[in-house]
Amino acid sequence: MTQENRSRSRGYRDVVPSPTTPSEDYESEGQRLDASRRAIEDRVAMSAPMPMTNVAGVETAEAEDERCMGLALEEARRAEAGGEVPVGAVVVLDGRLIGRGHNRVIATADPTAHAEIVALREAAKTVGNYRLAGAELFATVEPCPMCCGAVLNARVARVVFGAADPKAGAARTLYRLLDDARLNHQVAVVAGVRSVECGALLSEFFQKKRS
Ligand SMILES: [Zn+2]
Secondary structure: OOHHHHHHHHOOHHHOOOOOOHHHOOOOHHHHHHHHHHHHHHHHHHHOOOOOEOOOOOEOHHHHHHHHHHHHHHHHHHHHHOOOOOOEEEEEEOOEEEEEEEOOHHHHOOOOOOHHHHHHHHHHHHHOOOOOOOOEEEEEEOOOHHHHHHHHHOOOOEEEEEEOOOOOOOOOOOOOHHHOOOOOOOOEEEOOOOHHHHHHHHHHHHHHHHO
């Protein structure tokens, strides 16, 4: 998708009014500029009290991250329904969902079937390329070393995760594989998006298992 579409999905372009409208045709150039400047000021003032949306009603980047994490949480619940540790992930490119997956290591007898790997595989199939330049991965739990390796190989641009993982987290907690300057690719990382919900799924799952 083009850069313009990307901007539009974040909603930054839509606040700029068209420089001329039919009713302004008779005005002088200066009046027209004043009018469009006033229009911009009015719209900026309108957007100020609404931190979650801009004037066009388009989500801010932060709200968009939370929405995408909601999709990853749906996937995590699917893993739980299948008796697997509830971890979910989705891959988004230019605001479009291109891959989703949940942990399926037991069902597939496959130690690599982590949610992130499943989602990355589907995303690569969707775009017909193992390189997912510009893509964003949303995972309910901090990715492990294997999944960070896959993220780096896929050239993913950004990883957003929910709950930190003190036993395997390789994006922040135990290692910082995604922003290690010695490696040939670095990934922007955002931690802690909807972390309470993401972590609760896990702790409830393990509590039920113990009881
Ligand atoms: Zn993993």
